[in-house]
Amino acid sequence: MTDATSPISTAKAPAGWLGRLEGSWSWIALGLVGLLLPLLDDSYFGVIAQRAYIYWILSAGLNLVVGYAGQIAIGWVAMLTLGAYTTAALAAGRVGGVEWHPYLALIAGGAMGAVFGVIVGLPALRLRTFYFAMTTLGFATIVTQVALAWKDVTGGGVGTPGPVFLWPFEPGWGFYYFCFLLAALATWITANIGSSRYGRALVAIRDAEVAAEASGIAKPKLLILVFLLAGGLGGIAGGLFSSLQSYITPDAFTFEMSVLFFIGILIGGRGSILGPALGTIILTVLPEFAAPLVQWSTFLYAALLLVIVLVIPGGIADLLDYKNRRPLEQHREIVPRPELLSRVLGAKGEPSAIRLANIALHFGGVRAIDGLDLEIRSGEVHGLIGPNGSGKTTTLNVISGYYRPKTGSLKLDGADLPFDKPHARAGYRIARTFQTPRLVGAASVLANVMIGGTVRGDGTFVESMLSLPRHHNDEKQLKVAALKALATVGLESLADVRADRLQHSELRFMEIARALMLRPAFMLLDEPAAGLSAEEIRRLGALIKAISREGTGVLLVEHHADLIFDICDRVTVLNLGKTLAAGTPAEIRSHREVVSAYLGA
Structure with missing residues (x-):
């Protein structure tokens, strides 16, 4: 067999089902925990899990913006606010006097988030780093102020009741499985993007923008698509959040919540799906078991981020990436085959x-x-x-x-x-x-x-x-x-x-x-x-x-x-x-x- 026709070999992961299982065991474990949690029949744990799923639906889309594309979008809580009020107002008949079916109202909330995700994302085509971060924070403040002032639709400071989803996802464990399934769907969608040529293009824009352009990657078009998806997921998360809260007011959408989403992605690790998912879950669950420290939550989030940056710069994803801690062969020789x-x-x-x-x-x-x-x-x-x-x-x-x-x-x-x-x-x-x-x-x-x-x-x-x-x-x-x-x-x-x-x-x-x-x-x-x-x-x-x-x-x-x-x-x-x-x-x-x-x- 000549050199020109000889097969190309490379180091690969284990073949077949064993290799696929090795790369999926963490997701399988998380899925089993989510499916079997209702067996505990503990409504308190169920509510915590629902909140974690809802937060992850938003963070899954935001992860493409922050973790993959490298855009500092701190005020993404605005999409949660928009989705929550849109879903609640439509389901309550506060718009046009017609009560929408809760599931249709939820879809409308996702659409609202998608539209404003693009609007908020447009400055990212020109602004960099903290300038874009300030833009997103400013938009989140504007959304909250509009919710306070638009009393006919939002109820102002008094608030408005959240929607009640009907069978088969009625309140209780039915709603729990609804949140679980949507979180799984958001994970699957964003994982597909992350492992595609579009996901690689995003990280190229983040780490080597000049090389990305030389490879034919058009940044504006790609970022608009990502902001559309991230905004839509944020809007859907907001609709679910309004149902979980039962009653929503502008006070429910805090700066600390924005910090939680952003830091959850950073401590999870950029360019990873599993790491930010675990980071979001940890930051959601942690305050529930450390109630006396809730007032210190922002400080604790910042301290945790500092520890991660100093000790594990790559976040949780690096801890899970055990293969790249294996030593490489020394004295390697490059032998091209023209x-x-x-x-x-x-x-x-x-x-x-x-x-x-x-x-x-x-x-x-x-x-x-x-x-x-x-x-x-x-x-x-x-x-x-x-x-x-x-x-x-x-x-x-x-x-x-x-x-x-x-x-x-x-x-x-x-x-x-x-x-x-x-x-x-x-x-x-x-x-x-x-x-x-x-x-x-x-x-x-x-x-x-x-x-x-x-x-x-x-x-x-x-x-x-x-x-x-x-x-x-x-x-x-x-x-x-x-x-x-x-x-x-x-x-x-x-x-x-x-x-x-x-x-x-x-x-x-x-x-x-x-x-x-x-x-x-x-x-x-x-x-x-x-x-x-x-x-x-x-x-x-x-x-x-x-x-x-x-x-x-x-x-x-x-x-x-x-x-x-x-x-x-x-x-x-x-x-x-x-x-x-x-x-x-x-x-x-x-x-x-x-x-x-x-x-x-």
């Missing part, structure tokens, strides 16, 4: 070229690029060299769509490439790597590489949410493609290892594997040899040359002159944003100004 590239890149396309003409880009008074002409042809390695500050990475950023030049044109086969839309480059099959490796540290190497193929999936967000066939087909194809890419760069044995456990040189090759997922027509490499040993640089050069032979045009920014002259077909030398020289490696080696300004004696 002969597998044809399986990764597919058939060669028609010859094409990217042309930059008279590109100029200024940052204040600094001319980062000053009248640059450059052509990158398919099937060639084009080196871009020059001293620090000469404009090399800035040129890559212009081609990638991150910067809009002041003058000049950028064309692919004669057609203009749009600026200010870096996520659109993936559609043109233009991939890139970065000076500093951009990775999702808490995700596996395989998941990091699969992020590069996000745009190759066909299933919609709803299909992933409901785990429909096209979602499964996407995941299967992306996993196979990612394993091929990892085998090509020599990292297949580390597929299941967390990316933040890799050595620097391995991260360099992992980024190339992620770029290969686009089946790129052009690949932009920004100092891929930085930090590599001499042997690793030699193997990297052979891999880059093999990529170009498969028809991909490569633009290589690099300070290792020997690598440039060994593998490049053409070289452009920049100095102070201008072209100092351009030609073959032999011509550049003998160019007097280049030798004086850059290469030395």
